[in-house]
Amino acid sequence: MSQNIADYNKQINKKINTEQIEQIVKAIISGKYSWACVLLLRYSGYNPIEYIPYRTYIRLLKNNCLLGGSQQNKPAKKDVEMFNLKSNWIHF
Numbered sequence: 001m002s003q004n005i006a007d008y009n010k011q012i013n014k015k016i017n018t019e020q021i022e023q024i025v026k027a028i029i030s031g032k033y034s035w036a037c038v039l040l041l042r043y044s045g046y047n048p049i050e051y052i053p054y055r056t057y058i059r060l061l062k063n064n065c066l067l068g069g070s071q072q073n074k075p076a077k078k079d080v081e082m083f084n085l086k087s088n089w090i091h092f
Contacts (some may be wrong), residue, residue: 014045027064035064 005050016024020043034052038060047058071087 014043016040016043032064035060036065 002050020039024039024043027033027039034056038048038052038057041051052060
């Protein structure tokens with residue numbers, strides 16, 4: 001229980017920078033509300049896979065990040081590494 005509280009306190013102190021807010025707003029303006037939720041969770045320090053079903057999360061990644069043809073939609077190497085998240089829902 002105390003570990004969960006410590007993790008929560010770390011997440012509260014995480015700030016979202018201006019560039020990240022612009023990405024979230026751009027997703028909302030584009031009508032991609034689910035993607036905006038993923039970005040908000042990720043930038044707030046939460047693991048989106050704990051809140052969104054795995055298949056939905058992967059579909060959102062493919063549609064918004066991994067399959068983008070333009071340079072703007074291509075993720076930076078740092079962002080791709082961030083997607084190496086383990087799911088608590090699926091155990092093989």
